[in-house]
Amino acid sequence: MNLLIVNAGSSSLKLRVLDDEDQVIDEKDVSDWDGSPGPIEAMAGDAVVHRVVHGGDRFDGAAVVDDEVEAAIEDLVSLAPLHQPKALELIRASRSGGRPVVACFDTSYHRTLPDAASTYALPAGWRERFGLRKFGFHGLSHAYVARRVPELLDREVPRLISCHLGSGASLCAIEDGRSVDTTMGFTPLDGLVMATRPGSVDPGLLLWLQTSGGLTAEEIGEALEHNSGLLALSSRSGDLREVLEGVEHGDEACRLAYDVYLHRLVGEIARMAAALGGVDALAFTGGVGEHSAPLRAAVARRLDWLGVVLDAESNESSAPVISAPGAPIALCVIESREDLTMAAQAREVLGSDAS
Ligand SMILES: Nc1ncnc2c1ncn2[C@@H]1O[C@H](COP(=O)(O)OP(=O)(O)O)[C@@H](O)[C@H]1O
Ligand SMILES: CC(=O)OP(=O)(O)O
Numbered sequence: 001m002n003l004l005i006v007n008a009g010s011s012s013l014k015l016r017v018l019d020d021e022d023q024v025i026d027e028k029d030v031s032d033w034d035g036s037p038g039p040i041e042a043m044a045g046d047a048v049v050h051r052v053v054h055g056g057d058r059f060d061g062a063a064v065v066d067d068e069v070e071a072a073i074e075d076l077v078s079l080a081p082l083h084q085p086k087a088l089e090l091i092r093a094s095r096s097g098g099r100p101v102v103a104c105f106d107t108s109y110h111r112t113l114p115d116a117a118s119t120y121a122l123p124a125g126w127r128e129r130f131g132l133r134k135f136g137f138h139g140l141s142h143a144y145v146a147r148r149v150p151e152l153l154d155r156e157v158p159r160l161i162s163c164h165l166g167s168g169a170s171l172c173a174i175e176d177g178r179s180v181d182t183t184m185g186f187t188p189l190d191g192l193v194m195a196t197r198p199g200s201v202d203p204g205l206l207l208w209l210q211t212s213g214g215l216t217a218e219e220i221g222e223a224l225e226h227n228s229g230l231l232a233l234s235s236r237s238g239d240l241r242e243v244l245e246g247v248e249h250g251d252e253a254c255r256l257a258y259d260v261y262l263h264r265l266v267g268e269i270a271r272m273a274a275a276l277g278g279v280d281a282l283a284f285t286g287g288v289g290e291h292s293a294p295l296r297a298a299v300a301r302r303l304d305w306l307g308v309v310l311d312a313e314s315n316e317s318s319a320p321v322i323s324a325p326g327a328p329i330a331l332c333v334i335e336s337r338e339d340l341t342m343a344a345q346a347r348e349v350l351g352s353d354a355s
């Protein structure tokens, strides 16, 4: 059975048709995607498999979409307003086309988070009433990294840090293949500085903006989703390539944007290392992680105290392994293949029909 894999990100739509050997037989990327389902309709595939960012408490794996599953996905719209509504629209369009539809969730890989990592120190009544906890995201990507790095290095990697750096960005601490900590939280706003999202900010600051700054929750939400992060700091772009270009031309705002991005990134990597009690390998994935040699070099320099040693030449060519030979921590560059995680999950829930 051929699968049409639909990966709707915050800024892009990536479509892949995989045959039953997982070979890509057709693909289409829409980088400035407007949210419309048009591009999907023209693509082949016997079933359509969608990435859905938030699966909440309801989904700990992929699901064949029926009315009840669709309603459960809709219930989670408020927790990921940048992603969930678009995915829902695509799912509805696919269902009306008559092909079987499967949903795969960014959150399900993180169901192994220990309580110490997933629990917010908030009133018990709130946690119970609202189901407040760290869910974590980009799980389809982190799961692929967890599988691919030991294959690539041809050895076991008990303590791995996966750095998914795209428009959205998150880290995952992976112990023996399982997620044990991650930087995103209840929503995909937490953690690292991203293209247009700020990552972690003092919750007191957000409260103050409402009580004393006169901003509404809607205004704050809009700024946190669309007008923060690299874009806000650089006043130029959320695209790290353009920020780095600005740095080269002496643009002070771009310099600050890059410094903040890096400061937070290396700090969070160190936090993941602490959760794992050490690191055997660190993997870069996502648009920035796969393609930005200068960013990877800067991260490596700032983590030399941890035992990170880069091989400059392999880094420049974005080779699969970019650490110096014999370095205590392996550094890998992994092409993000959420589609392969999704295909495996979809074949499992579609059962024998899918083989
Ligand atoms: N060579 C590069 N240097 C820096 N950033 C890059 C490079 N290539 C791509 N990017 C960034 O990667 C991001 C897109 O990553 P991707 O993982 O495809 O995003 P998403 O899936 O979140 O839409 C964009 O913000 C783009 O600026
Ligand atoms: C969860 C998330 O932020 O996804 P993306 O990186 O695709 O925006």
Ligand SMILES: [Mg+2]
Residues within 6 Å of the ligand: 009, 166
């Ligand atoms: Mg993505």
